Amino acid sequence: MKLLRYILFPIVPIYYIVTWIRNKMYDNGWKVSKSYDFPVICVGNLSTGGTGKTPMVEYLIRLLKEDVKLATLSRGYGRKSEGFQLGNTNSDAKDLGDEPFQFYNKFSEDIIVAVDGNRQEGISKLLNNNPKPEVVLLDDAFQHRKVKAGLNILLTTYNNQYTNDFVLPTGNLREPKNGAKRANIIVVTKCPINLSASKKQQILSKINPLSYQSVFFSSISYSTIVIADNKIIEIDKLPNFKLVTGIANAKPLVDFLKDKNLNFEHLEFKDHHDFSTKEIEYIANNNCIVTTEKDYMRLKNEPSLNAKLYYLPIQVMIDKAEQFDAIVKSFALR
Known part of the structure; x- marks a missing residue:
């Protein structure tokens, strides 16, 4: 390259x-x-x-x-939908894109989450929303x-x-x-x-x-725990795991986990990667899987993964x- x-x-x-x-x-x-x-x-x-x-x-x-009253407006990179989409209880990463769905998943009670490739049109439609941001x-x-x-x-x-x-x-x-x-x-x-x-x-x-x-x-700042929808594990108590990343630069995360002397296999994919059935089958061949929060939004509904998939929270x-x-x-x- x-x-x-x-x-x-x-x-x-x-x-x-x-x-x-x-x-x-x-x-x-x-x-x-x-x-x-x-x-x-x-x-x-x-x-x-x-x-x-x-x-x-x-x-x-x-x-x-x-x-x-706050709204986020993103392009919704990697989504399968088109045009303006407003986050709702039926939305997933395929509708909104992984990052906007992450916003919705965490803050839906407090903010409006929308996607539109045309930001002018997106803002116009947000202004017609009730409540208006x-x-x-x-x-x-x-x-x-x-x-x-x-x-x-x-x-x-x-x-x-x-x-x-x-x-x-x-x-x-x-x-x-x-x-x-x-x-x-x-x-x-x-x-x-x-x-x-x-x-x-x-x-x-x-x-x-x-x-x-x-x-x-x-x-x-990386968290000291990994999280699933209904459970947590302290990072120092993690068993051997697979680290799955589909982000632009996974090196800081990998370095952090190595500094913790944790045992893991790193499966690295391109940013916003659309995981295939074969890839998910390979990922699932482990009792514990850790990923980024963005990747978790795309993977958490996979039946073969959801019982053993966790994400590591970060903050700025x-x-x-x-x-x-x-x-x-x-x-x-x-």
């Missing part, structure tokens, strides 16, 4: 120019971005996948759900320029910062680096815990934030969280 990316390097300038022109057309008003008279918050990235958007959206849900969280919509969010939160990972990357196909950037100027908040995600002040300053120097931009650092920890929370709340609760 790396060799192919180097071979495709001559295409990089073409991709760069096309995406740069598209952004310029929106920036200069030649293509129209729709603004709204209520708070719309966008969480996204410049790179392809794996920056921690889902745990960040969940952080925002927990932050705001007690104060406002007061704040909309757009999941993975930084490049969806037809909607102009009032607050843009851009994520970039500690180990693969956009400042050090190239556009596709040689690099991982969906658009040129200068697209970061649209962000109001930039969060460097998946940082080591207790990241030094000097290392933070090095990163800040590379990002070189503009006057209206705030930069934060976050890390992932933000350095200077009070400052971050204050910026978000001052926008959302205005």
